[in-house]
Amino acid sequence: MPEFRAPLTDMRFLLNEVFAAPALWARLPALAQIIDADIADAILEEAAKITGGLLAPLNRSGDEEGVSWSNGVVQTPAGFKEAYATYAEGGWVGLSGNPGFGGMGMPKMLAVCFEEMLYGANCSFALYSALSSGACLAIDAHATPELKHRYLPPMYQGRWAGSMCLTEAHAGTDLGLIRTRAQAQDDGSYCITGSKIFITGGEQDLTENIIHLVLAKLPDAPAGPKGISLFLVPKRLVNDDGSLGATNTVSCGSIEHKMGIKASATCVMNFDDARGWLIGEENKGLAAMFTMMNYERLSIGIQGLGCAEASYQSSRSYARDRLQSRAPGGAVAVGKIADPIIVHPDVRRMLLTMKAMTEGGRAFASYVGQQLDLAKFAEDDREQQRAGELVALLTPVAKAFFTDTGLDSCILGQQVFGGHGYIRECGQEQLVRDVRIAQIYEGTNGIQALDLLGRKVVGNGGVALRLFTEEIEQFAQQQDLPYGAELAAASQRLEALSDWLMQQARYDANLIGSSCVEYLQLFGYVAYAYMWARIAQAAATNTVLSDDFYQAKQTTAAFFFSRLLPRIESLDTCIRAGSHTLLKLDETQF
Incomplete structure (x- = not known):
């Protein structure tokens, strides 16, 4: 199994020379206080160490062992729980989170680099963190101050995780068809009843609590998507002092057996009069959930990018070492029985295609991250509005094009390996399986x-x-x-x-x-x-x-x-x- 090395030189080149990120951060007061070129470089270095040294070694073993489920309990593969504890202790869950609740507040231009490293090193592990970050974003944007203060600090610390509960067996893209119901209670909470499928990280053994964001309908809600509300439903209830209380009536009914990302728990979640709290306004939950979904769509796009980078690294190394035939113009490796396959035009076509699309995608991810930073932190209203409009336009492009071309790059890498790319030892077949879902989920x-x-x-x-x-x-x-x-x-x-x-x-x-x-x-x-x-x-x-x-x-x-x-x-x-x-x-x- 090849090692994964974060493409730090290329990331630094983009941030410092192509997009002049440090100059941008310096003129945005909210960022100027917390980051400069030296801090960004230090974060990238540490991110490369934790992804390459801690998470990448668990990638293949996690795929082979997978997650297990028994009587509602999910167990992640060996090493994941310990790795997650180290990861959370480093503050990585809250890298771009609100500093007012314990996040690090780092710019999105830096966060997209980290996310690419995560997905390149270990897709399954990355998903647990990505869902938590997205859930935090939605809570921070739409929940009451009380809910923010209660739930965000332990989520940014990585002690609690998040999930996104949208899909039902009969309702995928058309969320207006959901049947999960919510009933208001006298104490201001709601009773949530229904079943959700395909819930990433809906149950796991990495954290002491899981905060589910659940779409449901109130009794008199309008038909269709205009009648959807969003609720925060914790796995374990939280006492007024922040300590954990009784277990909520939320359970994992089963897990899916999937083509790839086998170390990521994909769950059927059942809510049986579970206690939840409204996020945002009644019947406007879809808009609130899209705050999380748009974050996840860019993140899942970067999954395609990270897998493409991993594929390029391994196939490039293989092409330099594998000896087969002679170059069309005559022997290159004189003294060896054959030339390395990197001399052959078709192999170069595949490698250059992967390189051009992955490096172009990395630049585009940085550009979208730049627009997200401007939309959030720019002081000029026109600049902020313009960036927001570009983000809305470019998010579907990033999600779909990154993942379409990411699968292409993983298949090209497999083709460079030939028959060795079809067997487990080289890791290419896992990349193809793991990246395939990225074209499907999150829309x-x-x-x-x-x-x-x-x-x-x-x-x-x-x-x-x-x-x-x-x-x-x-x-x-x-x-x-x-x-x-x-x-x-x-x-x-x-x-x-x-x-x-x-x-x-x-x-x-x-x-x-x-x-x-x-x-x-x-x-x-x-x-x-x-x-x-x-x-x-x-x-x-x-x-x-x-x-x-x-x-x-x-x-x-x-x-x-x-x-x-x-x-x-x-x-x-x-x-x-x-x-x-x-x-x-x-x-x-x-």
Whole structure:
């Protein structure tokens, strides 16, 4: 099983040279007080140690052992409980949490780097922490002061965990169909009754309490999604002094047996008149839950990115060592029986594709993190609003494109290994299994594409889109910018296609649904083109790192613009073909 090493050099390059993160933090008062370049670097170093040294060694054993369930009790694999205690003691659960309740308050630009390390090292372990961080975000944004003070400090400390309880057996994407019910009590609490499925970390043995955020309907609630409320339901009730009281009537009915992420407990959770407390307003729970869901969607996108990085690291090492045949132009490893397979053009195609897409994705994650920081901390209202609109636009792109291309990179890595990639010893088959779920949960990628095109572009009249494309085109106009012309052309293609879709959707009700997946893919390639142009510019003008590092960046950028970005031409053609061929086949003919 190959070691995982956090790509610290690349992360530092992005933060310091491409995005000038320390300068941004210095001008945002809330961040200037707590972070600078030296603190960020120290956090990255420690994060690399804990992910590479503590969590990565548990990845394969955790997959092989998996979680177990007996009479409502879930046991995580050997080593997970001790590792989680060390992890929590280091304050990692609350890395970007509210300092007013014990979080570290670190910027999202730094947090996305840490999350990539987590998922690259151990996907299953990462999920326990990710759900807690998302639950804290929703509580902090929408709960009463009393609930915040009671629940957030022990959650940020890692003593308590969080879960997100949305899905029911009959209600996945269409949450308006949920049947879980809530009944108000005289003491201000609610009785929650119902069953939820696919609940990540719904039960585990890592923490002394689990705080479930549960969607349910009140007796007189409006039909559909407008009648959903959000409730905080602890596994164990909490006394007024903060100590743990009686066990709530919440139980784990079973766990799922899955293709991957086997060390992550995916539970059926039953609520039998369980005591809970309202978060936010009655019948407005979906909006409150989306605070958590949008966090989780970016986090799960980064799962694709982390797995892609792990795949690239292992397949790159293998390609340098595996001897097979001679290079097309003659022997390279003179004196050996064959050349390493990295000399072969097709292997280089696979490795360069993985490298270009993973490094472009890492830059895009940093960019989205930058917008999240501005939306939260900027003092100028217009800057804050603009960043918020970009976050809404780009979140579905990040979730879906990171995970689609993350699976592609894991499969390419498996292909580099050949037959050895299909067996357990090399770890590639686990990466393929673990990353596959990321395209499905937190809203399938088809739903992300519908959200992007239907709501964020067409439904928004293209306003948010133009914020992004105008920024790209302004950047592309700089003199002597590498790939400026190619970047401007790609952005203009995205704008023209978006305008065409907005016009045609007036006459074709099926156009958005039939085009949205290809549209999101095209959008993703254009976004990565923007990132690679920024990377190439930084590599051409900076001298902080080695010449070899910068040369590799420039060569990879050239590969992206010549071999990957042209994919948008076929996607454009596919979209403009319209919806009619999708609908001509009668359902009986399938």
